[in-house]
Amino acid sequence: MKKRSSTTPVKTMADIARIAGVSSSTVSRALAGSALVEDSQRDRIIKIAREGGYVINSTARNLRLQRTETLSVAIPLGHESSQPLSDPFFVEMLGYLAEEITRRGYGMFVQKISSPMDDWMYRLIAAHRSDGIIVIGQSTEHEVIEAASVSYKPLVVWGGHDRQQSYCTVGTDNVAGARAAVSHLIALGRRKIVFFGDPKLPEIRLRHDGYQRAVAQASQVEAMPTVPTHLTADAAYESMRAFASSGIAFDGVFAATDVIAMSAIRALTGAGLRVPEDVAVVGFDDIALAAHCNPALTTVRQDIQRGAEMMVDLLLRRIAGEDTPSATMAAELVVRESCGAARAS
Amino acid sequence: MKKRSSTTPVKTMADIARIAGVSSSTVSRALAGSALVEDSQRDRIIKIAREGGYVINSTARNLRLQRTETLSVAIPLGHESSQPLSDPFFVEMLGYLAEEITRRGYGMFVQKISSPMDDWMYRLIAAHRSDGIIVIGQSTEHEVIEAASVSYKPLVVWGGHDRQQSYCTVGTDNVAGARAAVSHLIALGRRKIVFFGDPKLPEIRLRHDGYQRAVAQASQVEAMPTVPTHLTADAAYESMRAFASSGIAFDGVFAATDVIAMSAIRALTGAGLRVPEDVAVVGFDDIALAAHCNPALTTVRQDIQRGAEMMVDLLLRRIAGEDTPSATMAAELVVRESCGAARAS
DNA sequence: TCGGGTCACGCAATCGATTGCATTGCGGGG
DNA sequence: CCCCGCAATGCAATCGATTGCGTGACCCGA
Structure with missing residues (x-):
């Protein structure tokens, strides 16, 4: 932090005005770079402000200007x-x-x-x-x-x-992204793909739409349930654990978010299923950790x-x-x- | 959003004052719950404010009160x-x-x-x-x-x-936390424990101190290098990849943060090493994902x-x-x- | 009935920056 | 030599809420 040699504390424009021997109007104009102030005068005022460590009071400024920045x-x-x-x-x-x-x-x-x-x-x-x-x-x-x-x-x-x-x-473009993800799973030979996520949320509903379109478009892909899990890691883990032990056979998961995907992977591993050998998992978001978890997550990237x-x-x-x-x-x-x-x- | 039936827009205390037929001082006091205002008067003013959807202008208030909230x-x-x-x-x-x-x-x-x-x-x-x-x-x-x-x-x-x-x-308590983590690794039979993290940062230096104390206190534990990696996932991944291929044998890693730990695990897996069988890894922070990555991370919890x-x-x-x-x-x-x-x- | 006291309330200054308008000084043209 | 005009600056109002101080009304007791 810079050391300020301020014998006179310079807190307001009035302080500067006093030192410079002008009115605060002139200080205001000088600091705003107005052409109305004589050049040498302006430079002198700016110098005083800088040396005094003056920083404008934005509360006052905003009140006058009717905005908040x-x-x-x-x-x-x-x-x-x-x-x-x-x-x-x-x-x-x-x-x-x-x-x-x-x-x-x-x-x-x-x-x-x-x-x-x-x-x-x-x-x-x-x-x-x-x-x-x-x-x-x-x-x-x-x-x-x-x-x-x-x-x-x-x-x-x-x-x-x-x-x-x-x-x-x-x-x-949630629909297109989801569609691409699910189509990728299908192209890899997956036929029983489960959707994890709650379509009540607008974005997730769109991803679900994309999922459904990809499934509808493909042949030989079985209709699978949608599991409306919450967005938190704990909830997703629990949902997947419950689903994995439900006896329903599946070989692919499209998770509505990466957090859901990562929790799902952990639950699957815990249930003795291998990812991706037994179950392929795709997420959505491409959060920073997606590339660095284990296994690294295939996902739909959003340019945050x-x-x-x-x-x-x-x-x-x-x-x-x-x-x-x-x-x-x-x-x-x-x-x-x-x-x-x-x-x- | 509530519907406001405001024929007269109520933006300022002066507006309320006009409607109530009082001065803005009284409005201010009434809204502040001052005992100086007569009860019925105060209730009436508050009612007008509420019905007009009035919300105080915090810029003006803060300027006057010399604070920003x-x-x-x-x-x-x-x-x-x-x-x-x-x-x-x-x-x-x-x-x-x-x-x-x-x-x-x-x-x-x-x-x-x-x-x-x-x-x-x-x-x-x-x-x-x-x-x-x-x-x-x-x-x-x-x-x-x-x-x-x-x-x-x-x-x-x-x-x-x-x-x-x-x-x-x-x-x-970074020292105690780190010490507990490393002692745990030692108690599990690990003898070659590497520290990942840059001791130039104050917190990490303390964790490194704890690591050193735990190592010094134990017998039969070999002195191992400290790898001063950055805090980002990419940098940590790269550091571990380089270290794993350096030929130095090790069986434990104490990572200065969970992000480093998770990246390290991924790099180790990529290098054909198993976690925890070949290398045990402990992190620091207990971020939300620590419990949900694969394998779930042993770590030192900070109560954020x-x-x-x-x-x-x-x-x-x-x-x-x-x-x-x-x-x-x-x-x-x-x-x-x-x-x-x-x-x- | 009058003075003292209390209760409610209004007036006006204040916070700090901005800006329309007034004012000053200076120079040049007539 | 006078007057007009421009350049540079000051004055004062303004933004909206707060608050010390003043004032009017009313009540009470003497």
Whole structure:
């Protein structure tokens, strides 16, 4: 930390004005780089500010300018009781958002929505603590978001996009990604593929759609049950353990998220099944650990970084008054070890 | 979102005052529950506010009250080039902090310190955007933090505690935890235990101390090299791959973090070594995935949730003027599969 | 009936930065 | 020599909530 030789503490523009022998108006203009201030004067004022270690008081500035220079990031966790932010996907997204938002000079106001009353959105808006809101994942809150979006425009949501929804989303092409994943399993000779995930959540429903299309399109693939597990590692582990001991034969698993996939693999191994020899597993998300677990996970990659950038970009444009459309990014199948090589059908 | 029947928009206290036929002073006092306002009057004002959907403007309030009701959370990543927030440990911590901070009615201002110039701390302080700062992990920034802490009191740091450091830390007893982990490996019959992690980082240095003490205390345990790997999954994987092919024989690994441990396991498996049969692995942190990777990871548990609570608690007390001491939490060895059972020495 | 006291409430300053408008000084053209 | 105009700067209001101090109304006892 730099040492400041401040005999007179320089906290406000008035302090600078006093030292420079001018009014605070001039200081304000000088610091803003206004051409109205004489060059030498401006330089002198800026020098005083710098040497005094002056940093503008953003609270006062924001009050005057009627804005906050802050973006809210809301994470609804309606689907997992009181579980803390457990999914690395959300957390990686949070990290990229932090990066992108601070890069643009904004602050990031993080809000976890644990026990959603239906007015969380309203309260977040009315608090006036941010200029706009990013919602990570629709969870079970689609209706609430939809309702809020009618009157509140600076809002961008990560998640699945539906034709009849009016709010602006950024997301991956879940249907195509899921379809590619399941088609890959089928191409490797798997015929009994189970879907793990709860289609009540919008994104997961789309992935389930993709799964169904791939299955419907292929021949000789058996219809298998859908297991609506929660998104947490514990719940997914338990679901898979129960399913594996149910006696239903299966040779492939399409997990709605990587966390589910990794937990499933562990449960399968615990049940004496080998991955990928006995059961091939594909996930969705490509979280950082997917490449580094054992066996390495074949999964559908979502470009989280680009997603974060797009959300911030769209939100800032919405704050500026533009009415931006939703954006969908391509999904990419990343083949690793967990689904093995082709085998005889 | 609730429907507001606001013919007259109620945005400010002055609006409410106009409707109620009083001054904004009275509105302010009424909303604050002051006894100076007559009961029926107060109820009426509160009713008007509620029906108008009024939410106080915190920017104005904070300017007047000279505070921000916001806490900064800084994450220095000096150790991993431009890597995004990759370690689940940090990210889980972030989630718990978000929970705890919002629970206390504060906002959370997240700042990622990617390419640390030595004035990041000063800038964060001088921006006046928060009432206090939580730093997650010392990374390579010990000196900067130490320097800042001399003049800036509302500061709490997650990380290792050293006798000669003056800032307030919250952390796990790294030495004892590491010692327990390594002693466990030794008790299981392992004799050639390698340490993976970079002792340049304060916390890791303490874990390395614990490792050395456990080794020194035991008999028949060979001195093995320390491999100073980075904290990212990729770097750790590469380090282990290189080490495994170096020809040095070993039967145990103590990884400084779970991410390193999980990557190491994968590299070992890739090199044809079995875990835990050929090499036993112990990690540190007990991140959520530790229990759910394959094999499940034996590791030293840090109570992240309690850590987050303590940091917020200490910080609020520091903001209130108290000079709180550092806190160290007990570490707990969690035995799972990755170090196997005892074997003949 | 009057003075002292209490209760409710309003006035106006304050927090710090911004900005429309007024003002000052200076130079040049008529 | 005077006046106009421009350049540079100051004044003061503003954003919205808070709060010390002042004031009016009312009640009570003397």
